[in-house]
Amino acid sequence: MSGVGGLPGSPGRLRQAVVPGATDLPRLLAGRGTDMDSHFGLWGPMPGGGPSLIDEVERSGLRGRGGAGFPMAVKMRSVAGGRAPVVLANGAEREPVSHKDKVLMAKAPHLVLDGVSIAAETVGASEAVLCVDRSAREAVAGLARARSDRLRSGVDRVAIRIETSPGAYVTGEESALVHWVNGGPAKPTFVPPRPFQRGIRGRPTLVSNVETLAHLALIARFGAGWFRSVGTVEDPGSALVTISGDVSRRGVYEVEMGADLATTVGMAEPAATPQALLVGGYSGAWVPAAPPGALGYDSSSLGAVGASVGCSAVCVLGPDRCGLAETALVVRWMAGQSAGQCGPCIFGLPALSEAFDGLVRGDRRGSALRRVNQLLETIAGRGACHHPDGVVRLVSSTLRVFASDVDAHRRRGPCRVRPGALPAPSAAPVFR
Amino acid sequence: MRRYLAVNPIACDGHGICAELLPEMIRLDEWGFPVIDPSPLPPHLERLAKRAVQACPTLALVVRESATQDRTAGTSRSGGSRHS
Numbered sequence: 001m002s003g004v005g006g007l008p009g010s011p012g013r014l015r016q017a018v019v020p021g022a023t024d025l026p027r028l029l030a031g032r033g034t035d036m037d038s039h040f041g042l043w044g045p046m047p048g049g050g051p052s053l054i055d056e057v058e059r060s061g062l063r064g065r066g067g068a069g070f071p072m073a074v075k076m077r078s079v080a081g082g083r084a085p086v087v088l089a090n091g092a093e094r095e096p097v098s099h100k101d102k103v104l105m106a107k108a109p110h111l112v113l114d115g116v117s118i119a120a121e122t123v124g125a126s127e128a129v130l131c132v133d134r135s136a137r138e139a140v141a142g143l144a145r146a147r148s149d150r151l152r153s154g155v156d157r158v159a160i161r162i163e164t165s166p167g168a169y170v171t172g173e174e175s176a177l178v179h180w181v182n183g184g185p186a187k188p189t190f191v192p193p194r195p196f197q198r199g200i201r202g203r204p205t206l207v208s209n210v211e212t213l214a215h216l217a218l219i220a221r222f223g224a225g226w227f228r229s230v231g232t233v234e235d236p237g238s239a240l241v242t243i244s245g246d247v248s249r250r251g252v253y254e255v256e257m258g259a260d261l262a263t264t265v266g267m268a269e270p271a272a273t274p275q276a277l278l279v280g281g282y283s284g285a286w287v288p289a290a291p292p293g294a295l296g297y298d299s300s301s302l303g304a305v306g307a308s309v310g311c312s313a314v315c316v317l318g319p320d321r322c323g324l325a326e327t328a329l330v331v332r333w334m335a336g337q338s339a340g341q342c343g344p345c346i347f348g349l350p351a352l353s354e355a356f357d358g359l360v361r362g363d364r365r366g367s368a369l370r371r372v373n374q375l376l377e378t379i380a381g382r383g384a385c386h387h388p389d390g391v392v393r394l395v396s397s398t399l400r401v402f403a404s405d406v407d408a409h410r411r412r413g414p415c416r417v418r419p420g421a422l423p424a425p426s427a428a429p430v431f432r
Numbered sequence: 433m434r435r436y437l438a439v440n441p442i443a444c445d446g447h448g449i450c451a452e453l454l455p456e457m458i459r460l461d462e463w464g465f466p467v468i469d470p471s472p473l474p475p476h477l478e479r480l481a482k483r484a485v486q487a488c489p490t491l492a493l494v495v496r497e498s499a500t501q502d503r504t505a506g507t508s509r510s511g512g513s514r515h516s
Contacts, residue, residue: 190440342441343465378461384442 026254036149039110049121059224066209080123082204089130095281098313100240105139109146115213120158134164168429169337174207185431187339188385231257235298243268246318280310283390285397322417323402333424344382362413434472443492453484
C-alpha cells in the first residue's frame with residue numbers, strides 16, 4: 001500500500017494518514033491484523049459521521065455488498081429521517097461458499113466497527129448491533145478483541161453490541177435477522193413494514209452488510225472520488241469475492257468491480273480450464289466459463305448472461321465434473337434450509353429437488369424436465385422471502401448452461417461422475 | 433386507485449376459502465396454496481374480494497394499493513397493506 005504515513009505505537013497520538021494511492025488494491029484487506037493501533041496507524045483516525053456524509057456516500061455510488069446491491073445512500077437517507085433509528089450490521093454469513101464477511105471481520109474488525117460507528121452517527125442512531133454467525137470462530141474472536149480495545153479507548157460514541165447469530169441459510173436475510181434480534185426465530189417476516197421503516201424494537205433500522213460498512217469507513221476518510229477511482233461507473237469501488245471449487249488457492253480476494261472474471265478466477269489457480277462458474281452462491285446462477293476479456297465482474301456484464309454479483313462468491317467447476325450432479329446436491333440442500341413458513345417453499349422445493357434428481361437419473365420421456373419447468377413457474381415469487389426464488393434462479397441457469405448435459409442424461413441415464421466441487425454442510429438449520 | 437390482491441404466505445395455511453369465493457382472481461396450486469392474479473382488481477369484483485379477505489381464517493389475504501413488494505428494494509412505494 002503506497003502513500004500511507006504515520007508512526008506506529010503511541011496510542012492517542014493524532015496520526016497523519018496520506019490518502020492511499022487511488023488505484024491501490026487491496027483496500028479492505030490492506031490491514032495486517034486486529035490490533036487497534038496498527039489499524040489507526042494505517043488508515044488514520046476514525047472520522048465522525050453526520051448527515052453531510054450521506055451526500056458523499058451518494059456521490060461514491062456505494063452499493064450494498066450483502067447481495068441485493070442496493071444504493072447505500074438511499075438506505076441511509078430513509079432511516080436518517082426516522083425516530084430513534086438503530087444500525088444493524090449484518091455479519092451473519094451463512095452461504096456455504098461465501099467467506100468474505102467472516103474473513104473481513106476476522107482480519108479487519110476495526111474497519112467494520114469504524115463503519116458501524118460512522119453509520120450510527122450519520123443516521124442519528126444511539127444504538128448499534130453487529131450480528132456475526134456464532135460458528136465463525138475467528139471472526140467472533142477478532143471482533144471481541146477489537147471491541148474490548150475500543151471500549152477501553154472510548155473511540156466509539158455509540159455503544160456497539162455484538163451478538164452471535166444462529167445457523168441457517170436464511171438468517172442473513174434482513175427481516176430474519178431483525179426478527180432474531182427482536183427475540184424471535186431467525187426467520188423472515190412478511191413485509192411491509194421493512195426494517196428501514198420498523199425493525200429492531202419497532203425502530204427504523206439501517207441493516208447493512210459488514211463489508212458495505214467497511215467501505216463506508218474508508219469513504220468517510222478518503223471521499224467519493226477516491227472510492228470511484230477503481231471499479232466501473234455503475235458499480236464503483238472494490239469488492240471482496242470468495243473463490244472456491246476446483247481451484248488450488250481457494251480464498252477471499254479483493255478485486256475492483258468490473259475486473260475481468262476469467263482473470264479474477266485465474267488468481268485462485270484452477271487446476272484445468274473450467275467448464276462453468278457458479279456466480280453468487282447457491283442462490284446465484286451458472287455462467288459458462290468465459291475466456292479472458294469476455295466477461296466483467298459487474299452487474300451489467302453479469303446481468304447480460306443471466307447472473308449477478310449477489311453475495312460475491314464464485315465456484316469454479318472443473319472440466320471433469322457434472323454440473324447437473326453438483327446442482328442436484330445444492331437443490332436438495334437448499335430445500336432443507338427452508339424456514340418452513342410458506343407453502344410454496346415447504347412443498348415446492350422438495351418437489352423440485354425430486355424432479356431434478358429425476359433429470360439426473362435419466363429422463364427418457366422428458367417428464368422430469370417438464371415437471372422441473374412446471375415447478376419453476378409455480379414456485380417463483382410466492383414465498384415471503386427470496387429463498388425459493390434463489391433456487392428457481394439456480395435451476396433455470398443450470399438448464400440453460402448445462403443443456404447438453406440435460407440432453408445426454410435424458411438419452412443415456414446418469415453419468416458416472418460423483419459431485420464434489422460444491423459443499424452441502426450436513427447440519428440442519430438452526431433458527432434460534 | 434388501482435388495488436391488488438396479495439397473500440401473506442407466512443400466515444397462509446392453505447385453507448383455500450379465498451379461491452372458492454374469488455375463483456376469477458385466485459386459484460390453488462397442487463398443494464392447496466393460493467396463486468393470485470397479479471393484475472389490478474376489477475371494480476366489479478371488489479365486493480367479492482372484500483368477502484374473501486374477511487373469510488380468510490388466518491387473515492392472510494389482503495388488498496393493497498401497490499402491485500408488488502420487491503424485497504430487494506430498500507424503499508417501499510406501497511401505501512401499506514390493508515384489511516378491508
